[in-house]
Amino acid sequence: VEDGITCPVEVEKGLNDKNENEEHAKESDSDDVGSRTLAFPSISTADFQFDLDRASDIIVDTAADFLQKFDNIRLVLVDLSKKSKILSLVKEKASKKSIDCSRFFTFVGDITQLYTKGGLQCSVIANAANWRLKPGGGGVNAAIFNAAGESLHHATKKCADALRPGxxxxxxxxxxxxxxxxEGVTHVIHVLGPNMNPMRPDYLKNDYIKGSKILREAYNSLFENFASIVQ
Ligand code: AR6
Structure with missing residues (x-):
């Protein structure tokens, strides 16, 4: 075990990992932690092609700041595969920063099936959206709109027509x-991150000064919006 690691380096919390999942389910039942939990995907790092190393720094930084400002909330970074590079980077960096691992951790699973397949209760989930807030496309946006049905589309239209990056x-x-x-999801927070894919709108042409600023803004906006729901 390296110095500076305050939490045991976690084994992957996969959908097949019964013990880890039961642990979270128990926590949730005892004090309704689900209503204070945000599950979020790694914004911009798949279709939008944002660099994973830079993204993981930003996730860990913004999450750590947020956890200092609010106790009583829980943040869970989710990705589909045990082999997810972003999950391992974030896990590694979070463990070096003395972040409370019961309030910020990674979870392997489909964000639309966290409770039924993983036993993890989360009332709020984030979506890596597109600027028009349209269903489909691919990635986590398509998964969330498909799982939520038409009513998410209608509810989204009532809230906003479009999003600016960040x-x-x-x-x-x-x-x-x-x-x-x-799944017990009561709110979806759509987030628009920076785009490094030349085939998508608002392409940043590899400008990581701008891109990193926008990704930081995106996570700060997500976490602040989450806090406003919980409070
Ligand atoms: N559950 C959990 N994580 C997922 C799931 C899922 N069901 N599906 C994908 N991920 P991406 P972006 C992870 O591409 O890069 C869309 O078409 C995935 O492995 O969904 O911000 C929108 O309409 C990755 O770690 O979002 C936009 O146009 C993360 O979610 C564009 O893609 C984000 O990947 C946004 O691109």
């Missing part, structure tokens, strides 16, 4: 949505 919008998820009923 901003987010809270959408209360109607109780008729399957994602609300099955």
């Amino acid at each position: 901003t987010s919008v809270v959408v209360p998820l109607p109780s008729i949505s399957p994602l609300h009923q099955r």
